[in-house]
Amino acid sequence: MRFSIQKELFDLFPGLTIGMVVAMGVDNSRHSQEIDDLLSQAIGEMKKNFVAEKAQDHPRIKPWRNAFSKLGISGSKFPSSIESMARRILKGDPFPKINPLVDLYNSLSLKYLVPMGGHDLDTLEGDLHLRFAEGWEPFTPMDGGEMVIVPKGELVYRDDRDVLTRNWVWRQCEKDKATEKTKNIFIPIDVLE
Known part of the structure; x- marks a missing residue:
């Protein structure tokens, strides 16, 4: 498998x-107190030091926000x-614990304030791409919702068949989410200056 990024993204x-x-x-099937502690610490630090x-x-x-506007x-x-995660924590809403992998990258995302997501490599088809949608790609949201065809020009993470994350770092699909059965994972870390 290869990971490609559309060149125009770096121009923009x-x-x-x-x-x-x-x-x-x-x-990813066994509980980790160490990861629970990292997530709790990241949440506590955000509440205290935001x-x-x-x-x-x-x-x-x-x-x-600026990039999305552009x-x-x-x-x-x-x-x-x-x-979305920062809003949830600052409002005092409960922050979910999902599984060790997700909790680990969520704790790092919160600590460094960068979007991170995980894609189960064993569910992907072909190569992985960060690119502008061509207008034919299907997307089924995580945890329910109907499949939609993503509009042409929307920035997405996708494999050779499906959109994995819409609007760059907004919402992930159901098919490649990290579960307790996940053995192999790809975690992109997107940083904007």
């Missing part, structure tokens, strides 16, 4: 850095995943 956002973690042969009144005004989150995406209607 010269300060963009994309890192990735690939983990193979993991056991430097903006509103999540979207934080200096690490605001670039996402792409014609409403940041209010489709906030980045990190903005």
